[in-house]
Amino acid sequence: MKPAPSAPPPAQYPPLQVALIGYGGAGRIFHAPLIAGVPGLQLACIVTRQTDAVQRDWPAVSCVASVSAALADPAIDLVVIATPNASHFELAQAALQAGKHVVMDKPCTVTLTETETLLDLACQQGRVLTVFQNRRFDSDFLALQQVIQSGQLGRVVQLDSHFDRYRPTVPTRWREQNLPGSGLWFDLGPHLVDQSLVLFGRPDALLLEQASVRDDALVNDWFHAVLRYDTRHGSLRVILHASTLVAEPGPRWVVHGTRGSLTKFGLDVQEDALKTGQRPQLDALDNWGQDPQPGQLLRMENIPGVTTPVSVRMAAPNPAGNYLAYYAQLRDHLWGLQPEPGVTPAQVHAVMQLLTLGEQSAASGRFVVVPPAKP
Structure with missing residues (x-):
């Protein structure tokens, strides 16, 4: 984008x-x-x-x-x-x-x-x-789209999307109260689900587990979702995970394909910049949204005269993020x-449908089938 x-x-x-x-x-x-x-x-x-x-x-x-x-x-x-x-x-x-x-x-x-x-x-x-x-315009997500679309990883078989933070004290705010639409699944879930839909479309089935891991938590503050793609992308699994109790975060993204892997640490910098009061201008972005920690690609390449593929490491693309877009x-x-607007009515519906199906899955402890999109 x-x-x-x-x-x-x-x-x-x-x-x-x-x-x-x-x-x-x-x-x-x-x-x-x-x-x-x-x-x-x-x-x-x-x-x-x-x-x-x-x-x-x-x-x-x-x-x-x-x-x-x-x-x-x-x-x-x-x-x-x-x-x-x-x-x-x-x-x-x-x-x-x-x-x-x-x-x-x-x-x-x-x-x-x-x-x-x-x-x-x-x-x-x-x-x-x-x-x-x-978060369609996070630097890391724009980079991930470029890598997948380029075919450098081959056919993607697994994607792990982690959005972890360390916030051990439960703040006094409505998102932490036992109210409709509260909890981490309805807070970060919409972002991670939307990114998955942009990358791969609708999954065939969804499994969600939720938990309250912090002392005094009233709603879910940890979730782990598995999106299963069997019909459109071969045997692909997309894992969406978020937690409020991760003092040492692992990678934001890990993607494995038939020809290599992508690993990306660190969150997009735009939220922190906005929190400090910075005000970006679309026609004068300068260094806005530039990620200081690009992802790393490991590709398995065939080298003439070598019988087995050789691993080659390189920096992933590093486009600037741009929420203004x-x-x-x-x-x-x-x-x-x-x-069309950037986020279409069909996409609005699809995200809300997966959030709802996730709640059903968490209640039953089972995968739930994702119905096809309305014509």
Whole structure:
């Protein structure tokens, strides 16, 4: 995926006016600076009670106390919902009924039925409903896509995706409470599932195990999922794993194929940069998103005169990550320059379906079959 181009001439494509609902971690760290960093998007208002924080961070942006006031504004084109998961459905429904396009912070909703209802409503209203899948633009994931598509690993037979952290103290926040849509599976699961779908499409079956490993944990803070691909990719297994109690993380990615392996340590640097208050600009990225720790390839190559393949080590590609590209893709679609938003309705549905099937698998302790996509 290449970063989206800079904005076309403003006279031809007027800026899209964006309302951000919620100014907690997701809204403050991710959405506000990314929206503001994309030419052609105008962060018009933020719906929050944290007026002092908004005035400090974005003095030129209006702070609105109520959702209804933002939705009633005819100038608003796009609504970004960055609120607790259980509120997503009601807010998105209201925004769509008000004629707005909607970006939902992941996950879309807390049930598949709610997501299907919203997708149907968006279709009826002729509006876009999409989900913020910024980790499609992690540096390591962009590199992984390049390596797999190049065929350097041959046929991929196993992929391990680990997103581990060391957070031994359970914080006081809604994600850690026993509420619908809480827990690590609904927090990091949407990212890892979406990346798997981008790489390989829908699996044939899914197995999920969840656990609460920290003292005083009220919800799952550890998960291990196995996605089984038999019909489209031969005998491929994709392993998705996340934990809050890993003091010494192993590789972020390990990929094995018939011709070699890829190993990548370290997480993408963009989240930490945003947490420090950095504000990237799409038309002046400089060294934004550059990974200091590229992955390593080990390829088995046939050497003339040598009877057995010889292992050759080399650095993997190291493209820069670019979360701004998510919003640039959406902007181009809303301007009519691209036929689809970056994250399509079918992809929104597929991620929510696998999250739901994962919960069913965890409850039964068995693989569950993934039904084919709706025509």
